[in-house]
Amino acid sequence: MALTTQSRPRSRRPKNEPLPAQAVPSVFSRSRLREELTRQRALLLADWNLSFTPQADRAHLADPADQASRDLEHDLFVQLRTRVLAKLKRIERALLLLRTKHYGYCRRCHKAIPDERLAVQPDARFCVPCLKWIESRALRN
Template sequence: MKTEQVAKIKKRLISLRDEILKVIEWRDAPGGTNGAMDEIDQANELIEKEMGFVMSNNMRANLKEVEEALARIEKKHYGKCLHCGEEISLKRLDVLPFARYCVPCQEKMESRSR
């Protein structure tokens, strides 16, 4: 993968992480989310758009995935399937920048867990 592609994805992951952190902070803030709902909605919208799916309440799990992707970028392992070691297609990474597995491996795992 080209350096500038990785740099672009890294930027997206960092802003995604910031948005997720914001939502977690708001949710955990004493007094609930009073007054911050609009901002949370905006952040949620961005996260949903970035991730291509509606986020559950599982913000911390999502945060972990984003952080792991960033760690892989630092270690220069980014873009490779953690299962088979093949490069994950750019198209997939564009949709899911923190993807851990290539499409065939992901499908295999999903069909197994079903």
């Protein structure tokens, strides 16, 4: 019986194995990733313009509960703005890196970040194991 194993290249490689040259995103996927990053940036900027309504009426309210609620709203707005700015910064950095040969490598272990991860998150700076390591350390601190 003929074997019809069309063995596709496996994305998970054994640890410490040197990565083949084609592990970095191909020219085709680079242009797709650039398009995706540009799209995400446009969306964030559009959201940003919508959410950036000047905080009119920031005067103190007589009712402390109202004031607390207003302060909480403002804090959430600031948090959201900080997150959007951080995301925009990551996207800008990824777009710059895409022009170099450094794009797609983990900043911690310097191994290639799998294409599947970059397809989901083109601005990823770390591979999943390193991200988990960083997050577990952040939780402990």
